[in-house]
Amino acid sequence: MLDPMTINRLSETGVADGWRCLEVGAGGGSVAVWLAQQVAPSGTVLATDVKPRHIPQTAGLEVTQHDIVTDPLPQAAFDLIHARLVLLHLPERRSVLHRLVRALRPGGWLQLDEFDITYGPALLMPDQAARELYERFLAAKARMFRAAGADGAWGKNAPQAMHDFGLIEIDPAVSLQTWRAESAGVGLLLHHTFHLRDKLIAAGMTDRQLEDIRRLLTDPSFMAISCPIYSIQGRRPPSGGHVRLR
Numbered sequence: 001m002l003d004p005m006t007i008n009r010l011s012e013t014g015v016a017d018g019w020r021c022l023e024v025g026a027g028g029g030s031v032a033v034w035l036a037q038q039v040a041p042s043g044t045v046l047a048t049d050v051k052p053r054h055i056p057q058t059a060g061l062e063v064t065q066h067d068i069v070t071d072p073l074p075q076a077a078f079d080l081i082h083a084r085l086v087l088l089h090l091p092e093r094r095s096v097l098h099r100l101v102r103a104l105r106p107g108g109w110l111q112l113d114e115f116d117i118t119y120g121p122a123l124l125m126p127d128q129a130a131r132e133l134y135e136r137f138l139a140a141k142a143r144m145f146r147a148a149g150a151d152g153a154w155g156k157n158a159p160q161a162m163h164d165f166g167l168i169e170i171d172p173a174v175s176l177q178t179w180r181a182e183s184a185g186v187g188l189l190l191h192h193t194f195h196l197r198d199k200l201i202a203a204g205m206t207d208r209q210l211e212d213i214r215r216l217l218t219d220p221s222f223m224a225i226s227c228p229i230y231s232i233q234g235r236r237p238p239s240g241g242h243v244r245l246r
Contacts, residue, residue, distance in 0.1 A: 167234030
């Protein structure tokens with residue numbers, strides 16, 4: 001769902017043959033594979049994840065199990081670092097961001113793609129009760145995020161944090177989508193009602209309400225605005241620049 005936006009933004013950095021890249025929290029590996037194709041034949045991509053089993057093997061791509069919060073990371077080693085929907089989940093996000101900045105070579109690029117779940121209004125619902133249920137569901141998700149130490153507004157907070165740690169040329173791009181029942185983003189919400197059921201219950205939802213939400217998300221009349229996703233790029237200053245710690 002997000003690869004076209006991510007790849008378009010990464011291409012703007014000029015990533016090319018010979019670059020050394022780091023893909024943090026690579027997930028299924030689609031972005032890491034694309035990067036490996038761009039830096040071939042002499043560049044390399046290191047793809048990390050706490051569970052890297054879904055990342056495919058391909059030329060120029062090194063895959064390793066790695067916890068970005070606790071495991072070592074080389075300093076001044078990468079021309080480009082990318083992380084998508086990773087830091088917002090981490091209570092230690094600012095210290096992780098500082099580690100990523102230090103891992104950039106002078107002049108290197110960092111791109112963070114992050115949600116802001118504090119926005120995502122309903123546009124069209126079958127009735128007022130359905131609208132209120134959808135809003136209750138979004139509010140429960142926000143409480144669940146906070147309880148886990150996540151920052152649901154990290155997408156709009158990340159540009160300032162990147163500046164605070166000394167990056168320059170900060171460039172946020174924001175994407176919104178209209179979500180309908182068949183949209184991939186709505187499919188993700190539907191998955192959440194099952195995968196995150198226990199956490200949503202703890203955040204105040206009931207099983208009956210989750211069943212109603214599942215019906216709503218598959219209703220042909222459902223329409224909402226997605227939460228924004230921010231794709232933020234910043235650059236470590238060239239030689240002589242300093243990385244700040246705040």
